[in-house]
Amino acid sequence: MADFLVLGGGFGGLAAAHELRRRLPRGDRVTVVAMSDRFFVGFAKLWDLAGSRPLADGTRMLERLEERGIRFVHAEVTSIDAATCSVQTTAGPISADGMVVALGAGYWPGHRELIEAGAYNLYHAPSLPDIHTALNDLTDGRLLVSIMGTPYLCPPAPYEATLLLEDRLRSAGLRDRVDIAISTPAPLTLPVAGPDASRFLAEELTAAGVGVFTEHTVGSIDPDRRTVTFQNSRTLDFELLLAIPAAVPPPVIHASTLAGPSGWIEPDRRTFATSAERVYAVGDCTLIHTATAQLPKAGVFAEAAGKIAATNLVADVYGGDRLTFDGYGYCFLELPGQRVATVAGDFYATPRPDVRLSPPDRASFSAKQEWEEERLNSLLG
The missing domain is CATH 3.50.50.60 (FAD/NAD(P)-binding domain)
Structure with missing residues (x-):
């Protein structure tokens, strides 16, 4: 039996955990460690702010991961030893055979x-x-x-x-x-x-x-x-x-050997592998360079990276196909009147990202609502 560890309960961490669970043998264990015990899509705060829906209505408890065969530890990660694939937490030490770091940002x-x-x-x-x-x-x-x-x-x-x-x-x-x-x-x-x-x-x-x-x-x-x-x-x-x-990167990241010169983890931008064996990093705790700037710190990119990192980690342990990120992504841009524009394209394109804006409409607002509902249901039921 092998143990796999995911640090963080945001988009990147949850996407990685579910992909690991889907690809691994039943006897292998997947553990998520997160300081918060709940999850919501970030843009739901805007709906609360605008008075259209309370944030609580779009919030799910991470303990529901247990129903999906994923162990949940509600604790803070206090140190990371990438070389041994182990961490210290406020709930005690945890070690694993592979790890995905998705601790977000401060x-x-x-x-x-x-x-x-x-x-x-x-x-x-x-x-x-x-x-x-x-x-x-x-x-x-x-x-x-x-x-x-x-x-x-x-x-x-x-x-x-x-x-x-x-x-x-x-x-x-x-x-x-x-x-x-x-x-x-x-x-x-x-x-x-x-x-x-x-x-x-x-x-x-x-x-x-x-x-x-x-x-x-x-x-x-x-x-x-x-x-x-x-x-x-x-x-x-x-x-x-x-x-x-x-x-800024969380202090536990900045203090680890995973941190690059910037203080962030700077993984391979295609595979999300770090310098440590069987350790991957995704989401807001990373710094990913594009031709002119950095990959946006947004849930869509963290989710895509989490799935790719998990797939590649499984391949490290058991063999099999690997995946790479092509740089394509999108962001919703919500306007009054329940209208949404979409910014989408290839963020890795050179000499500059090839990104286009789709005009706002109400159909895209409905698509944004459906996007949130699908994620909440698939990740936490």
């Missing part, structure tokens, strides 16, 4: 400190109740959504949130009293999707009366004066500030 400490001074972390699910309270109290002033640094998780999400909140405030009859703006340190709204998609998004924001401030990196936040000062010396006041911190 938030840059400097940005966390700035947010604690006078803002809300737009991506932090436990902050949603407080954000709702702040939105309900918002009757005038400025709502500022600020991308604080790069890379950050789910590139379209800040813009989706801004447009959905604009629609929420307009429906509440407050739009003429509440100004809305979004800032980003990048030169385009969505560099990873290319100039056409960025231009489309900027036009949508402008048409909704949203101020767009590109090449604006947050320098400081004054919670008493309710102002943000950017590194270019511009200052913006706010009544409510929703911030998106830059992503």
Whole structure:
């Protein structure tokens, strides 16, 4: 009997665990270790924020993995020994014959400190109740959504949130009293999707009366004066500030031998193999270079990588076919009125990613809903 270990209970980890279970002999054991005991699709937070559906309605408990023949350990991974394919956790040590690392990403400490001074972390699910309270109290002033640094998780999400909140405030009859703006340190709204998609998004924001401030990196936040000062010396006041911190590798990754010069795991971008034998890495804890940027830190890519990594790990142990990632992927871009545009293409293409934007429509919104339902049902029932 062989043991296989998956670190992380997000998209990449769950996809890898299920693929391992599907391909391995019944007697082999698959274990998932995750610090959280639940799973939800990231964009479900937007629906909660917009008031269209509570996040709880799209949340599943990871203990359901046991029903699929996958052992679940609710614990934090405190150290990784890639050479021996073993880890230390708050539930004790675990060793295996092969491992997929999918521990996600954390938030840059400097940005966390700035947010604690006078803002809300737009991506932090436990902050949603407080954000709702702040939105309900918002009757005038400025709502500022600020991308604080790069890379950050789910590139379209800040813009989706801004447009959905604009629609929420307009429906509440407050739009003429509440100004809305979004800032980003990048030169385009969505560099990873290319100039056409960025231009489309900027036009949508402008048409909704949203101020767009590109090449604006947050320098400081004054919670008493309710102002943000950017590194270019511009200052913006706010009544409510929703911030998106830059992503950083988890400390346990940074401290491991798996980390590359960047601090992230930098696996083979086709197979997701690391420098350690029978150890693969997928999802937000990795840094994957493309011709002009990095592969987006998004669930679609983590899911694809998880399946490929699991397949190749099984081949390492038992032989058989191997898979490679072709660079193709897509992201949903949700707009008010239950419309969704899709950004899709070859993110590995050279000399630049070959990515196209499909115009938004309601059929794509239904497809997005179905996509979430299929994942929840297939991963956790």
